[in-house]
Amino acid sequence: MTNFGLQSAGLLPVQASAQATLIDQLFNAHYWVISFLFSLIGVFMVYSIVVFRRRGENDTQQGKFFKGSTKLEIFWTIIPLGTVLYFSYLGSLSLADIRRVEPQALVVNVTAGQWYWRFEYPETGITSGSLVLPVGEQVLLKMTSADVIHSFWVPEFRVKQDILPGENLVKELRFTPTLTGEYKVLCAELCGGAHANMNAPVIVMDKADFAAWEAGEMAAVSSDPAARGERLAKNNGCLGCHSLDGSPLVGPTWKGMAGSTHELADGSSVTVDEAYLIQAILEPNAAVVKGFPPGVMPATYADQFSEQQIADLVAYMQSLK
Ligand code: CUA
Structure with a gap:
């Protein structure tokens, strides 16, 4: 079936995982059976419309009346039933193959949040904003959401899994990449702006x-605090809202922020020192700089970052003169 597949016709993305090949085989088998049935219905319908059309004003001929046909009823019950059962058999075979567990699978903890992806490799302690994987090795994603429902989807892998918020609610997904290259994980569940x-x-x-x-990543983790802070900022979506070049985005720029003086929303003023930076991360809405909307920065970083990581982030901000 693969030779007559939608993928080889260029209608689907490349198959980049072991699961993709199996899912496409199943998809193609359905596609051709359904196409055949559809064309059968189409041909009979067009034939009937043309051949049995009303011809002229005086054509009052009535159709022949018949009262059911047991033979036909048995025929069109058995054939579709057999087809559906056969496909459910094929489906369960594929499902078993797709979900086959390899005990040596590489574990990656995935956090989805508004609006970022974070990937942690528990064996090495690496945190990354990109999902980096070795080819030919099964990966086991353990996924949680920091806020609302998101969905992990890489079209080239043909796998998709909703990720639900809730403590200890971990959704798992296994797949084996088979093709080196660069792809994209997309969120497939409407989750906000x-x-x-x-x-x-x-x-x-x-x-x-x-x-x-x-x-390389492990070497970077052990270098100086500001370098660790920079990695944290890049891998946790901080720079989506805070620029490094002085331009205001959703939040204040980090360039030259440490040591500067700002007016706050309540009219008081503050000098941005270490204590203020730590507070701004842990309780982002306690002392918002005037001109920026309150309630935008999530108040979840106290859970997300360790004390060490917050110190690293502050060291990084202080290094941006
Ligand atoms: Cu997350 Cu859509």
Whole structure:
């Protein structure tokens, strides 16, 4: 069936996972059976419309009356029933294959939030804003949401999974990338204003490149606090709302922020020191700088970041003169 598939006809994205091939086979089988049935109905309908049309004013001939046909009823019950059962058999075979568990799977913890993706590799302690994967190795995603319902979708992998908010509510998804390259994880569940932009790179590398990437990331983690803070900022979506070049985005720019003086929404003024920066991360709506809307920055960072990570972020902000 794959040779007559929609993918080889260029109508679907490349198959970049082991699951994609199986799902496409099933999809193609359905596609051709349904196309055949549809054309059968189409042909008979057009034939009937043309051949049995009313001809002229005096054509009052009545159709032949018949009262049911047991043979026909049995025929059109058995054939579709057999077809549906056969397809459910094929489907259950594919499902078992798609969900096959490999005990050595690479675990990645995924957090989806408004509007970012964060990927953590528990074995190495790496945190990344991109999902980087070795080719040919099964990956097990353990996914949670920080706020509303999101959905993990990489069209090239043909897998999709809703991610639900709630403590200890972890949704799992397994797949095996089979093609190196760069793809995108998209959010497939309407989740607010920037839903359409909620995507992140997915990079599938060969195993040697992946090991090199891991080594590089782990080296970066152990360097100076400001460098760690920079990685945290890039990997957690901070820079979506805070610029580094002085231009105001949704929130104040980080350039030159440390040490500057600002008027707050309540009319008082504040010098941005370490204590204020820490407060601004932990309780973002307690002392909002005048001119910026309150209630936009999520108040979830106290749970999301460790004390060390907050200190690293502050060190990074203070380094941006
Ligand atoms: Cu997250 Cu749409």
